Amino acid sequence: MEITKTSTKPIVQEHDHHDDHHEQSFITKYIFSEDHKMIAKQFLITGIFWAIVGGAMSSLFRIQLGFPDMDLTALSPIIGNWLTPQGKIDPEVYLALITMHGTIMVFFVLTAGLSGTFSNFLIPLQIGARDMASGFMNMLSYWFFFLSSIVMFVSIFVEGGPASGGWTIYPPLSALPQAVSGSGMGMTLWLVSMALFIVSALLGSLNYITTVINLRTEGMTFFRMPLTIWAFLVTAILGVLSFPVLLSAALLLIMDRSFGTSFYLSDIYIAGEALSNQGGSAILFQHLFWFLGHPEVYIVILPSLGITSEIIATCSRKPIFGYRAMVYSIFGIGVLSFVVWAHHMFISGMNPFLGSVFTILTLIIAVPSAVKAFNYIATLWRGNIVFTPAMLFSIGLVSFFISGGLTGLFLGNSVVDINLHDTYFVVAHFHIVMGSASFFGLFAGVYHWFPKMFGRMMNRTLGYFHFWVTFIGAYLVFFPLHYIGIAGFPRRYYSFTNFETGRIESFIDLNTFVSFAAIITFVAQFVFLFNFFYSMYRGRKAPKNPWNSNTIEWTTPREPGHGNWPGAIPKVERWPYDYSKPGSDKDYIPQHIPLSKTPESNMPEDSSR
């Protein structure tokens, strides 16, 4: 104990010293910044940019699905060569749009935009650290992401169009330029971009893990960490273990594409020519891809669950119910997420016995997920609930997490999946449970920590408007897709005019309705954008602790400088969830208040928290 004290002291002084004399230029402050808060904002702004691109793409292909006869010539100044002479979206462009929409939303918005923003912003502030373990690596992480973004953005405009084999880029479709024009230059750039993205994700994740393990302030034991930090920690571990597998899958694909190897290719006759590749396995790619791909969906949802845990506790003015159970279920989900990947492949042609094994493992993961949902609801019980916009988005997340999680029980059961696989049911499932839920976590986080990020408040009324339009809108968009899926409509179809004679009529109105809802919901996001950017400069100044929260980021100044706390880092004396403690006259006791100052509310259990 003595050793740790003496060893931390000089570091603290050094940092103080650092603060006093460090005048930063524009470039080191805003561009090549090593400050975790600035890097978080960079990730957030880039993520917002990508969300607009990805959302706009979805509006475009929803127009094709909902209004197949619409003449889009009016849009030709923007998307000119994507249109057929009749003013419709070209079928290959449609495939490119869904591919890029998926890639952008999953990786660039909900991985980099979400983890990048909140892990960076909250880890040092909530565990009481001056900055990340390595500020330089953190900066590199953002700039690799930026490079990757540029490559991906450029790929949208190259000859032949961007990658168009679906975001899962299954070979041989993605390996053979003869198969689809997007598998030419567009696919090459996709792979390059993803390689850079993986480097960024690894640099970031290693930093998050190191920081959480090593830089916690005095008294911040593991079981006194807010659930946000637990979620970010497990997310980072998942990223470190799974992203390299995607890199290897991508490398083998690059070899197959450019250097004549046959890892994934075998017995192919295409474009009037029998290829010489033999002995490869197309299924191998799917195994490698989903070994990342499945943990990836938890990389997307766990940070949102962490954010929500924190916000629901704060805004219910109650401790989160079953803190330890929550921690264990995060770990349970994390571990299990590595052994369920083949449930994406039940009918891929792999051995049916594997299907049985993965059915069992998949449905086990529903247990910790259920525990989390129940614990959220139990936290609301007998609370004193304050509906801030962040709280509304958190409740929305729980609602989506339940709705979308339940449909997972259909898809995870191999025999039921036979008929639902690759139908709109799957689209409905993952857009609700990982798309909408994660997005709501992202919004909740922005509304909740905006005062800490920019020292100002966002407008509440616009926040409410944004929430209700988005919440209702998301349900209106994704819930109807279940019916279309049960009816056996395949996903990734450009049009259903050719699909099973006589069945096109059955859902034409519903598809129009869904498209209508999707476009309105997308447009409503600009209310959020306005609120976000306007409040950044003109919002009302935030009090130091606007939500009466316990975690220690609210002990920093209104706009924390480099090093976060001007003086010593506060010492943590208790767990973060002492809300509405009996005996206390206030309904919250921040983490840095020692038990000795609150004799009226102390409990026997406090010593073990």
Next chain:
Amino acid sequence: MNLIIGIILFLSLAVVFLLFRSTEILSVAKKKMATSFEDSNNSFNAISGVVFMFLSFAVIFWYSYDQFENYFLPMASKHAPEVELLFWVTMAVTFTVFIITQVVMFYFGYRYRYKKERKAYFYPENHKLEIVWTVIPAIVLVGLIGWGLVKWNNIMGPPPKDAEVIEIMGYQFAWASRYPGPDNELGDANYKLIDVDNIVGIDFTDSSSLDDFMPREIHIPKGKPVLFKIKARDVIHSVYLPYMRSQMNAVPGMPTQMWFIPTKTTAEMREETGNENFNFEIVCNKICGRAHFSMKHTVIVEEEWEYIKWKNEQKSWIEKNPDYYANFIKNNSIDVAVLND
């Protein structure tokens, strides 16, 4: 039209902005804290949640009931009712949980909305409760898994020996089918022999390929097991028969298979659906390129006697393409000589 849309857009933007400014100014004027909890919006949001929930339930119930015929497909294979039973039991379980959890959550939101005089109940944990809601889902899941696995093993297990074997090959952007012919044995095929005419690459040096035939439409008999041997020529496709509740990917370089027992003929389905043009179709259900959305193949289910009659009328592929076969023999004469010995 564009003008009207433009005006509507402009007006709604103006309304949003006015709303925004007025609430900002109002809250400053009232000297309310930027984060005040005593906000009339709190009740508005709590009640809206409950209203939204009940409206949604009403719409879901109405649509699910009213449109049942539309989204629930008739079942045309022997295993389809078994799969559907599990589907609907899962639906009953999940829908119950869905209703209960959403009702409880939005009700709590309304019942326990912020009141200044009340203090929340400090309730950090209850191990019994947590064990209960860990164990109950676990038991229910074990039931669903067990049931599912039994069915899965039946459906994916080895096909009956008397199954009608048909080879199906997916290629951009159509399906080809090949029947074994009178000898009941599919001849060898090799992707290197594929060309414009011989689209599946039949190897005619194998004598069992000589009677193979490739019809324009797939015919299968009602009430008999049918085994599809599935191949792909270029990229991954997926053989999907929604009415049969059957699906399997077609993978280049890796033959796959699926089997089922059709229970309704095309004619019976036409009667049942009231659609004279009804046809079973194999639809492609794995993204495969430009015309993925129109890649399909008609499947005709008929009574067994009709099927046998149809089969006997089919001419073998070499009968239909005698020139091709003659050429093939010429180019591969040595192999054929060996074969004839």
